[in-house]
Amino acid sequence: MGFQDLLHQVGGQGRFQIIQMGFLFICNGLAMQHILLENFTAAIPGHRCWVPILDNDTVSHNDTGILSHEALLRVSIPLDSNLKPEKCQRFHQPQWQLLDLNGSSPKASEPDTEPCVDGWVYEKSTFPATIVTKWDLVCESQALKSVAQFLFMTGTLVGALVYSHLSDRLGRRRILRWCLLQLALADTCVVLAPSFPIYCSLRFLSGLSTTTIVTNSVLLTLEWSVPRFQATGVTLMTCSYSIGQIILGSLAFAIREWQTLQLAVSVPLFVLFLSSRWLAESARWLIFNNKLEEGLKELRQAARMNGIKNAGEMLTLEELKATMQEEREEVQNKPSLCDLFNSPTLRKWIQLTSFVKFVNSMSGFGLLFNLQHLGNNVFLIQVLFGITSLIAKGVALWAMRQIGRQKSQVIFKFMLGIAVLVLTFVPQEQPTLRVILAILGMGAVSATGACAHLHSSELFPTLIRARTSGINIMASGSGAALSPLLMTLMVYSRPLPWIIYGIAPILAGFAVLLLPETRNRPLPDTIQDVENLKKDSKKGKDDSCVKVTPF
Numbered sequence: 001m002g003f004q005d006l007l008h009q010v011g012g013q014g015r016f017q018i019i020q021m022g023f024l025f026i027c028n029g030l031a032m033q034h035i036l037l038e039n040f041t042a043a044i045p046g047h048r049c050w051v052p053i054l055d056n057d058t059v060s061h062n063d064t065g066i067l068s069h070e071a072l073l074r075v076s077i078p079l080d081s082n083l084k085p086e087k088c089q090r091f092h093q094p095q096w097q098l099l100d101l102n103g104s105s106p107k108a109s110e111p112d113t114e115p116c117v118d119g120w121v122y123e124k125s126t127f128p129a130t131i132v133t134k135w136d137l138v139c140e141s142q143a144l145k146s147v148a149q150f151l152f153m154t155g156t157l158v159g160a161l162v163y164s165h166l167s168d169r170l171g172r173r174r175i176l177r178w179c180l181l182q183l184a185l186a187d188t189c190v191v192l193a194p195s196f197p198i199y200c201s202l203r204f205l206s207g208l209s210t211t212t213i214v215t216n217s218v219l220l221t222l223e224w225s226v227p228r229f230q231a232t233g234v235t236l237m238t239c240s241y242s243i244g245q246i247i248l249g250s251l252a253f254a255i256r257e258w259q260t261l262q263l264a265v266s267v268p269l270f271v272l273f274l275s276s277r278w279l280a281e282s283a284r285w286l287i288f289n290n291k292l293e294e295g296l297k298e299l300r301q302a303a304r305m306n307g308i309k310n311a312g313e314m315l316t317l318e319e320l321k322a323t324m325q326e327e328r329e330e331v332q333n334k335p336s337l338c339d340l341f342n343s344p345t346l347r348k349w350i351q352l353t354s355f356v357k358f359v360n361s362m363s364g365f366g367l368l369f370n371l372q373h374l375g376n377n378v379f380l381i382q383v384l385f386g387i388t389s390l391i392a393k394g395v396a397l398w399a400m401r402q403i404g405r406q407k408s409q410v411i412f413k414f415m416l417g418i419a420v421l422v423l424t425f426v427p428q429e430q431p432t433l434r435v436i437l438a439i440l441g442m443g444a445v446s447a448t449g450a451c452a453h454l455h456s457s458e459l460f461p462t463l464i465r466a467r468t469s470g471i472n473i474m475a476s477g478s479g480a481a482l483s484p485l486l487m488t489l490m491v492y493s494r495p496l497p498w499i500i501y502g503i504a505p506i507l508a509g510f511a512v513l514l515l516p517e518t519r520n521r522p523l524p525d526t527i528q529d530v531e532n533l534k535k536d537s538k539k540g541k542d543d544s545c546v547k548v549t550p551f
Helices: 001-011 015-036 062-066 069-076 096-098 131-134 145-172 174-194 196-223 227-254 258-266 268-278 284-290 290-305 317-323 325-330 338-342 344-368 378-403 405-424 433-461 461-491 496-512 527-544
Strands: 047-049 120-122
Touching: 001 069, 001 284, 001 290, 015 174, 015 196, 015 227, 015 258, 015 268, 015 290, 069 096, 131 145, 131 196, 145 174, 145 196, 145 461, 174 196, 174 258, 174 268, 174 338, 196 227, 196 284, 196 433, 196 461, 227 378, 227 433, 258 268, 284 290, 284 461, 290 317, 344 405, 344 433, 344 461, 344 496, 344 527, 378 405, 378 433, 405 433, 405 496, 433 461, 433 496
Parallel strands: none
Antiparallel strands: 047 120
């Protein structure tokens, strides 16, 4: 295609692309931290009811002065089935007779209990303060924490729909810059939220912009890369998610107070927003939207940074028009959202890629939302998952180079499904094996996610790539939102949610087989290019001697 020739004229994959990708890498890493932030800022610490004889300094202890803290706790808080103090109940009156029962329950009538009408006392050794302790999101209010997470994920769905359309209309760079500013403002103001509803509203605004930063960063990387570097570039972008997880786990370990941690990951976004004024727009998008002079300017800037001398003389408006004439004639009538579904090929591909993204997100967040089942050190687990994801994406890059996008996805999806299904039936008494299987599962999630991200981006044409990415992100966000809801099925059968998490990736692996391979093929720019890709893939099955360019 013509634009690939232009990229080679301006230096191929040089210093310009490296600097641009480095900036986008940082943006992606910070955006991922905001997605996972509530693992720490909304952590639920140990808690019990507030009781006067223990927690009111003004109460005269009289006879209780000789009693230990454990004894006072025993007469004030009932025990649960595990002989641990109840978190949401207290005795209506101190039950002094329990001190003579050696910790066993009385055989007479049970003492009267009541909810925590005076509030709660929180264990502060791990998390001195979180949004849970600030607004008492425990006991009957514990579901409100899930409401905050659900609203954030809803924001990602709405943002994917709205901003993906605007990215195709107004440009990748402009929308990316706006989302950086919106995320910085919303998640910085979160620390000043006077009430929980306002906190939820700000997190919804954060969700609107988070996934758009990720999507547009990948699009800018992809559209500035020559075909042989596209897999490497997109995989490096997805590696930023893993780096973000590792840094977040380390920051959360060092900064336990939620407001300080929130600021630590939000304030740097203002610096990125100010720095993004030097970010280059996608020249491919500019040219195909008839902004030839702006596209030429970006190409000349790339050529200068890549060390190409006399870039202004080599690249002229006339040469640009001649090189891209055929492609520009094909896109005079810009496709609408309806055109995506009028084309049988695009309609099929969108359905399949959306299903794949939905399943990958559902199973991945199923593991990620249940870190507490793996151990008490959530900081170490977060870092461990980040390291595993980083290694898995390196393996995914190698696999995509060697065997292609399609087969790589199938293998990793089968690995994910098998790991989760085996994990389902491993007893809790074998925590080491459970951690190993969970790590293998998260590695498979990361690997298949990297493959799916690149594969879907290479399938769809330039003029509608952001919109199709938005549809896929909506599917991914739906899977993430559904994931915690599936855990409610444990009421009927404890392994049922995990069985669903395991079977779904295997089904998605079969769905990937219905998509064409895109390795070593140039990016499509029009719907006609998609139809040609389909024809070429059919020819490839009959012609085993097709020459491809190695990575």
